[in-house]
Amino acid sequence: MIFLLIFAMSAMADEPEDKSAQIFSSYCVSCHGENLEIIPLQTESTTEQRVEIVNTGIKSMPPYNWMLQDGEAERLVKYMELIK
Numbered sequence: 001m002i003f004l005l006i007f008a009m010s011a012m013a014d015e016p017e018d019k020s021a022q023i024f025s026s027y028c029v030s031c032h033g034e035n036l037e038i039i040p041l042q043t044e045s046t047t048e049q050r051v052e053i054v055n056t057g058i059k060s061m062p063p064y065n066w067m068l069q070d071g072e073a074e075r076l077v078k079y080m081e082l083i084k
């Protein structure tokens with residue numbers, strides 16, 4: 001049991017960057033949908049514009065820069081771009 005816990009913790013430590021799935025399902029799914037079926041990405045937007053939108057918000061979407069760590073907005077966008 002303890003061994004499993006340590007194993008799980010070190011596995012997480014190896015990938016500190018990927019909280020995207022967790023953040024996405026906690027904060028974004030309610031509007032965008034699990035597979036972006038509710039509010040999809042705009043095909044004409046660039047990754048940079050999307051990162052900017054996550055930081056500053058748009059329309060009914062609030063800004064998230066205050067709660068995201070360095071690089072997290074970009075990882076979230078890349079995560080979304082890989083969905084579906």
Ligand code: HEC
Pocket residue numbers: 023024027028029030031032039040041042043045049050051053054058059060061062064076077080
């Ligand atoms: C209250 C609802 C709401 C929540 C919560 C929300 N969004 Fe949005 N999001 C929107 C709306 C509305 C748009 C604008 C869609 C449009 O332009 O038609 C948008 C646009 C975006 C875009 C730009 C898409 C593009 O291709 O231009 C990204 C990226 C995005 N959201 C990511 C996120 C992430 C990441 C989260 C969670 C941290 C999140 N959103 C949470 C409503 C929401």
